[in-house]
Amino acid sequence: MLTFSAPDLTAFTTRVFQAAGAPDLVARRVAEALVDSNLVGHDSHGVIRIAQYLRDKAEGHVVPDAEPEVVQATPAIAVVDGHWAFGQVSAQFALEQAMRRARQLGIGAAGLRHAWHVGRLGEYAERAANAGLVTHILCNSVAARVVPFGGREGRFATNPLAWGIPIPGRPPVVLDFATSVVAEGKVRLAYTAGKSIPDGWIIDAQGQPSTNPADLYTGGALLPFGGYKGSGLALVVDLVGALMVGMGAPALPDSTFGNGMLIIALDAAAFGAADAFARDAAILADRVKDCPPAPGSQGVMLPGEPEAATRAQRLSNGIPIAEGTWATILEAARSVGVEFEAG
Amino acid sequence: MLTFSAPDLTAFTTRVFQAAGAPDLVARRVAEALVDSNLVGHDSHGVIRIAQYLRDKAEGHVVPDAEPEVVQATPAIAVVDGHWAFGQVSAQFALEQAMRRARQLGIGAAGLRHAWHVGRLGEYAERAANAGLVTHILCNSVAARVVPFGGREGRFATNPLAWGIPIPGRPPVVLDFATSVVAEGKVRLAYTAGKSIPDGWIIDAQGQPSTNPADLYTGGALLPFGGYKGSGLALVVDLVGALMVGMGAPALPDSTFGNGMLIIALDAAAFGAADAFARDAAILADRVKDCPPAPGSQGVMLPGEPEAATRAQRLSNGIPIAEGTWATILEAARSVGVEFEAG
Numbered sequence: 001m002l003t004f005s006a007p008d009l010t011a012f013t014t015r016v017f018q019a020a021g022a023p024d025l026v027a028r029r030v031a032e033a034l035v036d037s038n039l040v041g042h043d044s045h046g047v048i049r050i051a052q053y054l055r056d057k058a059e060g061h062v063v064p065d066a067e068p069e070v071v072q073a074t075p076a077i078a079v080v081d082g083h084w085a086f087g088q089v090s091a092q093f094a095l096e097q098a099m100r101r102a103r104q105l106g107i108g109a110a111g112l113r114h115a116w117h118v119g120r121l122g123e124y125a126e127r128a129a130n131a132g133l134v135t136h137i138l139c140n141s142v143a144a145r146v147v148p149f150g151g152r153e154g155r156f157a158t159n160p161l162a163w164g165i166p167i168p169g170r171p172p173v174v175l176d177f178a179t180s181v182v183a184e185g186k187v188r189l190a191y192t193a194g195k196s197i198p199d200g201w202i203i204d205a206q207g208q209p210s211t212n213p214a215d216l217y218t219g220g221a222l223l224p225f226g227g228y229k230g231s232g233l234a235l236v237v238d239l240v241g242a243l244m245v246g247m248g249a250p251a252l253p254d255s256t257f258g259n260g261m262l263i264i265a266l267d268a269a270a271f272g273a274a275d276a277f278a279r280d281a282a283i284l285a286d287r288v289k290d291c292p293p294a295p296g297s298q299g300v301m302l303p304g305e306p307e308a309a310t311r312a313q314r315l316s317n318g319i320p321i322a323e324g325t326w327a328t329i330l331e332a333a334r335s336v337g338v339e340f341e342a343g
Numbered sequence: 344m345l346t347f348s349a350p351d352l353t354a355f356t357t358r359v360f361q362a363a364g365a366p367d368l369v370a371r372r373v374a375e376a377l378v379d380s381n382l383v384g385h386d387s388h389g390v391i392r393i394a395q396y397l398r399d400k401a402e403g404h405v406v407p408d409a410e411p412e413v414v415q416a417t418p419a420i421a422v423v424d425g426h427w428a429f430g431q432v433s434a435q436f437a438l439e440q441a442m443r444r445a446r447q448l449g450i451g452a453a454g455l456r457h458a459w460h461v462g463r464l465g466e467y468a469e470r471a472a473n474a475g476l477v478t479h480i481l482c483n484s485v486a487a488r489v490v491p492f493g494g495r496e497g498r499f500a501t502n503p504l505a506w507g508i509p510i511p512g513r514p515p516v517v518l519d520f521a522t523s524v525v526a527e528g529k530v531r532l533a534y535t536a537g538k539s540i541p542d543g544w545i546i547d548a549q550g551q552p553s554t555n556p557a558d559l560y561t562g563g564a565l566l567p568f569g570g571y572k573g574s575g576l577a578l579v580v581d582l583v584g585a586l587m588v589g590m591g592a593p594a595l596p597d598s599t600f601g602n603g604m605l606i607i608a609l610d611a612a613a614f615g616a617a618d619a620f621a622r623d624a625a626i627l628a629d630r631v632k633d634c635p636p637a638p639g640s641q642g643v644m645l646p647g648e649p650e651a652a653t654r655a656q657r658l659s660n661g662i663p664i665a666e667g668t669w670a671t672i673l674e675a676a677r678s679v680g681v682e683f684e685a686g
Binding site: 113288 | 414415417418419420422444448449450451452454456477479490491492493494495496498499506508510516518520546549550551568569570571572573575576578579581582583586587588589591592594595596607609611613614615616619620623624626627630631634635636637638640641642643644645646
């Protein structure tokens with residue numbers, strides 16, 4: 001295992017995307033988003049994506065110097081066309097559109113179409129919460145890997161959703177999860193490591209429960225979390241987070257690749273209970289946190305706490321990256337003429 | 344088992360609430376809401392509530408002739424004070440506030456405080472969808488029966504959430520569920536019937552998994568659905584669906600009884616993809632529905648389909664009510680001088 005400081009990794013990643021044709025601000029924005037995912041422990045959304053993003057650029061899927069644009073608007077909503085800019089740039093732009101409206105009217109929304117991979121939803125939810133706003137974010141994607149409850153063929157992507165809620169005087173609540181039982185990356189990790197996976201994650205090509213991760217890649221599928229509830233939320237994400245804002249869904253014929261996204265922002269202060277909220281939200285968070293632990297549990301973690309703890313730890317001790325992963329990243333960087341330099 | 348027609352049951356229930364002091368329109372609104380829950384098969388939210396509502400009125404918790412009022416507003420949001428009117432009246436009023444704003448601006452929201460029991464969220468989601476609008480509804484309640492993930496004491500109510508989505512040319516998608524694994528009513532049913540319950544529903548007072556429903560009523564608690572994901576959503580419902588709009592939560596000291604509620608309404612047409620949505624939403628619903636069934640499954644049901652099927656069946660064949668339940672309802676009705684009459 002190698003270890004890197006966040007600033008070194010950010011500077012390196014920025015140079016990679018600059019070399020790939022991204023304007024300076026875009027390269028920096030994508031680099032910071034990837035490294036932030038590493039910092040909070042979601043390495044599947046971190047710098048491991050560099051090679052994929054460079055391939056996406058080479059194949060013309062992502063347009064590094066494209067600029068997102070508002071194509072439809074009311075005082076309360078905006079629809080943003082990403083024009084296939086890096087998703088982190090488009091989603092950030094859409095978030096700002098929703099936030100500005102929420103500050104004026106108490107609620108605002110932004111739909112995003114033609115966005116490349118927007119990355120980790122929790123990043124946006126956390127940023128808005130740090131700026132004092134509540135957000136709810138729905139995002140769909142392209143690979144039909146998740147079965148609807150009662151079915152045996154993939155129809156949904158892992159269709160995540162997120163909530164960010166500022167808690168006055170405390171870190172925000174940041175809830176960000178896939179509507180599948182687990183992210184595909186965890187199955188892939190077990191597969192590469194030759195390990196079995198827990199029951200209840202996947203089914204095989206015949207629709208039977210399986211603990212063999214290889215079955216996912218030979219006609220199997222991921223299960224939705226929480227049975228019909230998670231399955232229903234996955235459908236909602238496709239309908240409201242994508243089709244409604246002008247993007248497709250993997251179960252549709254001839255669907256466009258990319259992420260569809262809906263961001264709803266709310267200003268708690270506009271709802272007339274700001275003083276009570278400021279007082280009671282922190283008390284409620286304490287009361288939930290102070291719940292006696294279940295047998296074998298380390299106790300209750302609030303949504304966002306594991307990520308905040310990992311960030312603190314990795315800012316001090318560095319970001320661990322496996323040697324094989326790092327070799328792949330270096331190879332990709334060299335394809336655009338960039339070498340890593342420690343600061 | 345007795346059987347009643349929906350019109351007979353509605354007329355009877357209307358007379359009961361009229362006799363309890365509710366204005367005609369209020370009595371009719373509450374009666375229709377209760378009977379509609381019976382019609383769609385959610386009998387726990389049906390006429391079985393009559394006795395409870397009459398007690399609530401006698402104890403002064405619900406004020407049958409109170410009128411809900413907008414106490415805070417912007418062009419995009421409204422905060423409604425229910426003034427302890429019947430929750431069905433207040434929530435209906437709040438829904439209309441959110442819908443009117445969504446029609447003008449593409450999105451609108453209504454918060455509701457001081458609401459008595461609002462009933463089944465799916466009713467509101469379905470009504471808005473039938474009027475062409477998307478809704479997302481969060482609602483908290485008062486009994487701390489659900490543990491946060493990793494804990495062993497109740498902190499949340501069953502805190503349901505709902506989505507309603509109009510699907511052009513098809514019945515709407517209506518997703519409505521508790522953030523606990525099951526509603527408390529199902530555990531109570533098993534308890535009364537002397538049956539055991541599946542593993543994974545509840546823990547006992549020591550935090551150990553239990554299949555004995557009695558354990559819920561001797562210090563045990565319900566588990567959240569989907570582990571940390573459902574637990575996180577339950578917290579979101581308390582924070583955004585209640586504290587933000589000026590209501591309390593059961594884990595807070597001295598919390599006010601009642602339901603807190605947030606309704607977000609969206610007009611898909613405002614997002615500039617109405618034609619594509621009209622075409623693709625139905626295709627997507629078909630593709631999900633046509634998924635080959637998992638072994639042992641009857642196939643995929645879309646959210647709202649089981650309720651629609653039960654409604655069609657009960658409109659034809661009547662609403663079944665157990666004799667013991669009916670005796671309790673009749674006794675409550677007689678306490679306000681009302682007898683049942685078949686039409």
